[in-house]
Structures are given as C-alpha cells and as structure tokens.
Amino acid sequence: xxxLSPDDRQMLLDSAETLLARAHDGxxxxxxxxxGIAFDPAFWRLMAxxxxxxxxxxxxxxxxxxxxxxAVALAEVMGRHAVPDPYIAACHLPAVLLGDSEAAAALATGxxxxxxMEGEVPLTGPSEVxxxxxxxxxxxxxxxxxxxxxxxxxxxxxxxxxxRLDGGAGGRVHVTARDLAGxxxxxxxxxxxxxxxxxxxxxxxxxxxxxxxxxxxxxxxSVEHLMQRKQFGQTLAQFQVLQHRVVDLRIGxxxxxxxxxxxxxxxxDRMRLHAAKARASAVASATTRxxxxxxxxxxxxxxxxxxxxLKLAMHHAQAFGSEAxxxxxxxxxxxxxxxxx
Amino acid sequence: xxxxxxxxxxxxxxxxxxxxxxxxxxxxxxxxxxxLRGRDAEWWYARQWQDGxxxxxxxxEHGGLGLSVEKLILYHRVTEDFGIARTLDHGVKQVGPxxxxxxxxxxxxxxLRPILEGTQTWCQGYSEPGAGSDLAAxxxxxxxxxxxxxxxxxxxxxxxxxxxxxxxFLARTSAAPKKQMGISLFLVRRNAPGITVRPIxxxxxxxxxxxxxxxxxxxxxxxxxxAVDQGWTVAKALLGHERFAQGSPALAxxxxxxxxxxxxxxxxxxxxxxxxxxxRLGCELSDADALYAENCAxxxxxxxxxxxxxxxxxxxxxxFQAMAECLQDLAAxxxxxxxxxxxxxxxxxxxxxxxxxxxxxxxxxxxxxxxxIMARSLLxxxx
Numbered sequence: 150x151x152x153l154s155p156d157d158r159q160m161l162l163d164s165a166e167t168l169l170a171r172a173h174d175g176x177x178x179x180x181x182x183x184x185g186i187a188f189d190p191a192f193w194r195l196m197a198x199x200x201x202x203x204x205x206x207x208x209x210x211x212x213x214x215x216x217x218x219x220a221v222a223l224a225e226v227m228g229r230h231a232v233p234d235p236y237i238a239a240c241h242l243p244a245v246l247l248g249d250s251e252a253a254a255a256l257a258t259g260x261x262x263x264x265x266m267e268g269e270v271p272l273t274g275p276s277e278v279x280x281x282x283x284x285x286x287x288x289x290x291x292x293x294x295x296x297x298x299x300x301x302x303x304x305x306x307x308x309x310x311x312x313r314l315d316g317g318a319g320g321r322v323h324v325t326a327r328d329l330a331g332x333x334x335x336x337x338x339x340x341x342x343x344x345x346x347x348x349x350x351x352x353x354x355x356x357x358x359x360x361x362x363x364x365x366x367x368x369x370x371s372v373e374h375l376m377q378r379k380q381f382g383q384t385l386a387q388f389q390v391l392q393h394r395v396v397d398l399r400i401g402x403x404x405x406x407x408x409x410x411x412x413x414x415x416x417x418d419r420m421r422l423h424a425a426k427a428r429a430s431a432v433a434s435a436t437t438r439x440x441x442x443x444x445x446x447x448x449x450x451x452x453x454x455x456x457x458x459l460k461l462a463m464h465h466a467q468a469f470g471s472e473a474x475x476x477x478x479x480x481x482x483x484x485x486x487x488x489x490x
Numbered sequence: 491x492x493x494x495x496x497x498x499x500x501x502x503x504x505x506x507x508x509x510x511x512x513x514x515x516x517x518x519x520x521x522x523x524x525x526l527r528g529r530d531a532e533w534w535y536a537r538q539w540q541d542g543x544x545x546x547x548x549x550x551e552h553g554g555l556g557l558s559v560e561k562l563i564l565y566h567r568v569t570e571d572f573g574i575a576r577t578l579d580h581g582v583k584q585v586g587p588x589x590x591x592x593x594x595x596x597x598x599x600x601x602l603r604p605i606l607e608g609t610q611t612w613c614q615g616y617s618e619p620g621a622g623s624d625l626a627a628x629x630x631x632x633x634x635x636x637x638x639x640x641x642x643x644x645x646x647x648x649x650x651x652x653x654x655x656x657x658x659f660l661a662r663t664s665a666a667p668k669k670q671m672g673i674s675l676f677l678v679r680r681n682a683p684g685i686t687v688r689p690i691x692x693x694x695x696x697x698x699x700x701x702x703x704x705x706x707x708x709x710x711x712x713x714x715x716x717a718v719d720q721g722w723t724v725a726k727a728l729l730g731h732e733r734f735a736q737g738s739p740a741l742a743x744x745x746x747x748x749x750x751x752x753x754x755x756x757x758x759x760x761x762x763x764x765x766x767x768x769x770r771l772g773c774e775l776s777d778a779d780a781l782y783a784e785n786c787a788x789x790x791x792x793x794x795x796x797x798x799x800x801x802x803x804x805x806x807x808x809x810f811q812a813m814a815e816c817l818q819d820l821a822a823x824x825x826x827x828x829x830x831x832x833x834x835x836x837x838x839x840x841x842x843x844x845x846x847x848x849x850x851x852x853x854x855x856x857x858x859x860x861x862x863i864m865a866r867s868l869l870x871x872x873x
Contacts, residue, residue, distance in 0.1 A: 372869060392865035393858070399868055403801045404777045411780035424776040473766075479776070480769030484759060487750060 153218040161219055165226040168199050175454050178233050178316070187283040187310030187318040188262065192234055197259020201236070205244040205351075211257035212244070217351050218413050221358035228362030228433075228465075231457045235318050237355050238281025238468070239263055245348035246290055246301060250335065263288040264308055264320055269349055271299045271342075275326050281468065283310035283320030292345045295329055299342045302332035316457065317464030350422050353469035354412055357429035360465050361405045364429075364436040367458040368398050371440040378445075391443065398439055401432040420482045427475035430466035437462040492542040494550065496558050503561060507568045510541060515574060522744045523846055524575035527698070528653040531577050535608025544606050545582045552590055552598070553606050563734070563786040570740040578650050580612040581605035585658055588675070592716035592724045597677065601656075613680065615645035615659030615702050616725070622647075623859045625660075626669040626722065630704060632661035632676065639663070639676070639714075641684070641707040647853075651687040651700035654680050659702075660721050675721035677713045684708065693845045734789045737802025739778040741850075745813035745843055746775050752820045752840070755831035764823075767816055774812070778805050797864055804860055807850035814840075814847035 153161075172195055181189055196202060204219050206212025220241050227236060239262035246265070247253035255261045262284035271294035272278065280289065287305040294300070306328060308320040336344055372395060375385040385391055405428045412418070412425035437459040441448035444455050466472065495503055514537055519526065526534055538544035546565045548554020557565060586605055589598050604610030621628040630643025641661055651657070657680045666672030678685070684707030689697035716724035749768060758764040781802050788795045821840035824832035851857040865871065 376869060386869040386871060389862070389865075392869060392871075393861045395868055396861040396864045399797070399864065400801050400805065403798060404781060404805065407781035407784050408777040410784055411776075420776065421780075424773045424780075427773050428777050476766070476769045476773050479773050480759075480765065483769075483772050 153215055153222070157215070158219070158222050161215075161222055162226055164199060165201075165223055168195065169226060169230040169232065173230055173232055175231065175457055178231060178457055179451070181233065182312060182316060185310075185312055187312050187320065188239075188285060189234060190285060193262060194259045196234070196236065196240075197257070202240050202244075202259050203257035205241055206247075206253050206257050207249045209249050210254040212253070217354060217416070220351075220355045221409065221413060224355045224358035225362030225365075228359040228364075228461075229366040231363065231366075231454070231461055233316055233318065233461060235262070235282035237352050237359065238265060238319075239284055241355050242281065242348055242352040243288075243290055245351050246335065246344060247303075250303075252288065252303060261286050261288050263290055264306075264322070265290045266292060267319075268292075269346060272324065272329075275329070276324055278322050278324055280308060280320040280322060282318055283308045287322075289322060290335070291324065291332070292341070293329060293332075298338050299345070300337045301335040301341045301345060302329070303335050304328055304332040313464065314460075315463040316460035317468070349469055350419065353426040353475070354409075354422055356465050356469050357405070357409050357412070357426045360429040360433035360462065361402065361409055363458055363462055363465070364398075364402050364405065364433040367433075367437045367440040367455060367462070368395070368402060370455055370458070371395070371398075371443045374444055374447075385443075394439060394443070398436050401428075401435060405429045405432040420479055420486075423470075423475040423479035423482070426470055427472045427479060430470075430472040430475070433462040434466045434472070491550075492539075492544065492553070492555055495555065496561055498561075500560070500564055504564055504568050507543070507565065508572065510543060511569070511572045511574065514541065515572070519575045520573040521575055522570070522573050522740055523843060525698070526575050526577050527650050531579070531650075531653075532608050532611065534577065535579065535582075535611075537608075539606050539608055544608075545586060548582070548586055549590060552586070552602055554586070559790045563790065566735050566738065570738060573744070578611075578613070580614055580654075580658075581610060581656075584614065585612045585656075585677075588658075588715060588724060594712070596712065597715065601677070610656055611650075611654045612656045612658060613648050613651045613654035613700075615648050615657050617647045618644060619646050623856050626673070628660055628662060628673065630659070630661040632663050632674060632709065634663070634711075635708075637711050639709045639711065641676070641704045641709055643704050645702040645704075646690075646699075648687070648700045648702045649698055651680065651702055652689065652697075656680055657685070657702065658715075660725060661704075663718055663721075666719070670722045672719050673721040674718050675715045675724045676709050677715060678707070678709050682707060682709075693848065694842065733799055734782075734785050734802075736854075737782050737785055737799060737806055739775060739782060739806045739809060741847075742775055742778060742806060742809040742813050745810060745817055745847075746771060748836075748839065748843065749813060749817050749820065752817065752824065752832055752836055756820060756823055756827070758820060758823070764820070771809075771813055771816060774809050778802070778809055781805065797867065800860055800864060804851075804857055807857065810850055811847045814843045818844040 200213060201223060203212035204215050207214050242265050243263035244256060262282060264280035264282050264284050267279045267281055271292045273294050287308050289304055289306045291302045293302050306322040308322050311319045311321055313319060375391060378385050408425040408428040412421040415421050440455050441459055444453060447453050448455050545554035546557045546562055550556030582605060586602060589601055601610060616625060618628050632639040632641045645659060658677050660673050660675055662672055663674040664672040684705050686703045687700045690699050691697055753759055785795060785798050785802050817840045821837045824830055824837055
C-alpha cells in the first residue's frame, strides 16, 4: 500500500471540497430525510466518478489502493460538509472485506454498495440483523458461524431501509437458515475473524476522521455565530464564559487530531486506535451539544445547520464502537500490557 | 568545551546519556516530583558540567551542548524516562538564553561560565503583590541616578530566593502610555545591600518561595539587560525551541503509574467505577502523549504549531491534576481497608502528589489567563 504523499492528500482534499460544495448541502440532506431515502444512487455514482469508491481497493479490481490515511482525510471533509451517505459503512468497510474479489470490482465502479452486519460476534443461526446501510441490490456481508468456525459470507437479501432519527441511514434484514446455507464464503477460519476485526477497526478509524472534521466545522459555525450575535449590547464573543467554552472545545478537537494522527502512524497499535475513536466520539458529541447551546433557541430549529451536525455526530459517535466501548477496550489492552510486563 | 554529540546516532546518544545517569545520578533522587534545591542542586549542576552534559539547548560557542532540536527532544525524553528530579536552574533555562540574545560581552563573561559550573544560581523577581497574571501592572520602580538606578518595591513568589546567588528582576524605569513599555530587566547579586527576602510557606509545608523587598537598592546601569525600557521584550526571549518541553505529560504519566501500582492490591480494576475512571485517564494520557510527540516533531521540522504548544501545556497540567485526584481517592480506599496491602507510605505519597499538582494551573500564567489568550485568536478579539 503506497504512503499518501502530502501532494496526493491535498489533491484529494481539494477535489472533495469542490465536489461536495457543488453536489451536497443541507437542503439535500433534508430532502433525503423528508422523502425517506436511505441510499441515494445518483450521489453514490458521483462519489465513484471522483474515485472515492476505489480508494481502499487494490488496483487489480479498479481501485487506487491509497490506503486508510486517504480515507480518513476524505472522511474529514465529508464530516465537515455533513454528508449523510453511508460511505464508510457501505464502501470502506466492505472494501476491506472484499479485497480483490469480483464484488469488489463492482464496488469500485459505484454500481453497488454493500451492506455489512453491525457488530463483531458471529451469527449462529437465523436472525434479524442490523446493517450499517441499506443498498438497493441487497448485497450483504455477514460474519457467521455455521458450526465450522467463523466465516465471512456474501449474499443478496431484501434489506428494509431504516432512516434513524439521528439522520443516519441503516437497514435491517431477516437472515433465514436457507440464506445462510446458500451463501458464498469469502473467508473462513481464524483468518475470517481477523479480517473482520481489522475491517471494523479501520472503519472505526475512518469514522474518527469523519467525526473530527464534523466537530471542527461545528465549532467554526459556533464561532461565527458568537461573533455576529449581539445581546446585552455586545457580541456573544465578548463574554468570558463563552470564550472559555470555545477554547475547551478547541482543545478537545486538537486532542482528537493528535490521537487520530498517532493511530494512523501506528496501524498495528490497537490501543492508539481505541484512544482515537473514543476521543473522536466524545469530542464530536460534546462539541455539537455545546454548539447547539451556543446557538441558543436557533440551535434547536431544523432550519439551522448546526442541528444536522449534532445528529450526524450522534450517529457516527456510536458507529463502529462508542466512546465507552473503545475506552473499555483501551483499558483492557493497557492492563494486559501491564500484566505482561 | 563540552563534547559535540549531534553527529551521534539517536540510539548511541540515548544510550550514552542513560549510562551516564545510571553511573552518577543518586538513586534517592529518582523522583520526578522532587525538586532539588540548595547544595543538592548545585552539586548536580556541577556534575553535569564536569561530565559534559550541561545546558543542552545553549549554543556551543557559549559553552552549551548546542543540541539539535531532535537531540534536545531525545535528551528530555531520556531524562524524563529515567525519572530525574526537577531543578529550578533559572541560570540555564532563563538567564543564559536571555544573555545570549540580549546581553553585553561583559554580562556574558560574568555569568555564562559560572552558571555552567553551577557556582552562580539565579532566582526570578517578576511577580508582585499587585501584578500576578497581569504582570505588566508591576510597580517596583528603578529611578535613574547618574550611572546607577535606585530600586524600591516588592516582589513575590520568587522561588528559592534564599539560596540563589543572583536575582534577575523587572522594574519600571519610566512612565509609559502602554503598561508593557517602560519596564527594564536587571541583574543583581542576591546579597546586595537593599535586598531582603522572607520565605512563604506553601501547602506542602515547604519554604520554597519568597517575598523579595527592595529598599534603596543601588544597581549600576550596566546591569540592565538589553535597552532600558525594553525589558518586557527581553524577558520574553527564551530559546523558543525549548518551549515544547512544557507540554510534556511526564508528571501525569508518573502519577498514572502510581495509580496503576496502587490499584493492583486494592483490586480497583475490578471495581467498575474506578476501572472506568482509570480507563478514561489512560485514554487522556495516550492523547496527551500523541499531541506532545506531534509538537516535538513539529518543532523539529520548523512547522507552524499554531496553538498546539499552549494546548499541550494546559492539557498536561490539568491531566496531572486529574490523575492526582484519582490517586487521592484510591488512597482513601486504601485507608478504609487496613491490611489491603497498600503501604501507608503510598497513602502519604498520594496526599503529596495531590497538593503538589495544585499550582500547575497557576504558575506561568493561570489556566484561565491562557484560555483568555487562546480565545483572543479563536474569536478574533482585540487586545
């Protein structure tokens, strides 16, 4: 996997800014929500044309194999623009799982997205399963144990789309015994578990990028508001209590950036990953909550952009492990390291 | 002349420094919470000088090690990991860099070598009863009388004033429209007639800081560093690239280790509430480490660090306090369970750490003043 050069990174960020400024805004987000659209194929194709779908895929299947750092950089821009589309859940995560399979090639072109089962515990029988996204063709990846150890299964299912109150898109499927029996096996044995976990880790890291970009923009919107809005004869920015709150949010965001950078620099260090996602989830949640508070009553209206950020922070803070889950995992590894020493 | 170690590999450099510390550093002093003073500190400065490990950031032509930024970062990392005690060492940390930048030949000749040898030690007279966070409000006056200045006024929070041989201080030399102007920086012998000091006992029971009184102290004009009335600018001259060290979470890490050590016999990791609190602190420490490492790398590459240095300093101080608070709560648990296996000495240590951590959000600009400063640029405020 080639390292992402600063030039490549800048090019990717510039093209992402340009595309999102043109093709996405709050009005689109509200339209998808109001019309109950959980998956927007037109926007998905736009992202594919920009090359984003192949970012994490090998060149052999039409990807650009730029690696996780590129995906994190891209996700930061998506967070900044409050993009609700399930890029991480239905593209990045399955890309890691699919590798250089045929389905991966279809993923790169933007013809399909792939829904992936939430969680890291193998399915042992027929069940109702939550997916991170609802894709039109029903392409689905499951982690299952059909009696011979863990396997990653690829199948097509009828997905019921679910638009959640937090603005995030997801889906639900009923997996039957026949579905399980007839599924294509992508990977089996300990390798399957390892791959699944690696994919979830990566998705968590990319989501940390999304949350960090989102938090930065939520703070920027709040700062703008504080500098314009006047009460008691002065701008809100003149009040020291609000100044310190803004500084604390800035400190949190800077810590999230540092944690993310450290995790990217040491891909094998799972403690760094857990710290990064825990921090990003906490910071994006705190920043957007405070941002709504700083906006006053306006912040609770659907019309103001800041609420969109709050909801997407709610969704992504939980996706691929909440703050608490990652913090606990960090503590477990930290204790194991201490016991070993 | 001390040896030039910049050409060494990082590994050799670290190994040599570590081996030297193992060989000469008194084991009793391996405690990052300890601050050496008086004869102990002087012994350590002299030893550093004899063995060629003194003044890492000073340029070589002035007798320092002249370490590159990369080596300087490594120097701090190795000494921190070893757990050496802190020292005030205002001579090396403040006076030397100020003289290198603004001093006259005569001032450098009189001070730099003795500072390196550890025979000249410095204390700082900046704060005053009416000028703490608002340092520029200082009122100590130095009035010109021919070739000299007559100084009257009072300083406070001067650390280790009694045992220091010299004092550098700020005084007002002219009335100016802006309060930062009209201030000058002076160098003086601590035992000069007209200077008296009085200790102030702190919460730990130590007499480490002092009030300093000037009663018709006469200072020659050639003891002013830089131009008269330009002391505010001069005082801010530090070897900029060493500022990163303030953001090191070393004390937080030390306290975290104490926490984990005490948590063991108490079974605190199996108590969900404590476990979660320690987990939170562990993540915080990991992130503070990440920011510090990023700052070190940024300083080394000459990148614009923006507000990252003040953030790291604030985070390190507040995290040290949070760790100390958790440690104190563990100590309470240990007290409530006699026979649990936690030595009583650890309980006392927790109290010491708790008290010791308090001033970290006060000195060098309170956490609140630092937030004011950061807010100014975030919110584009004037002032």
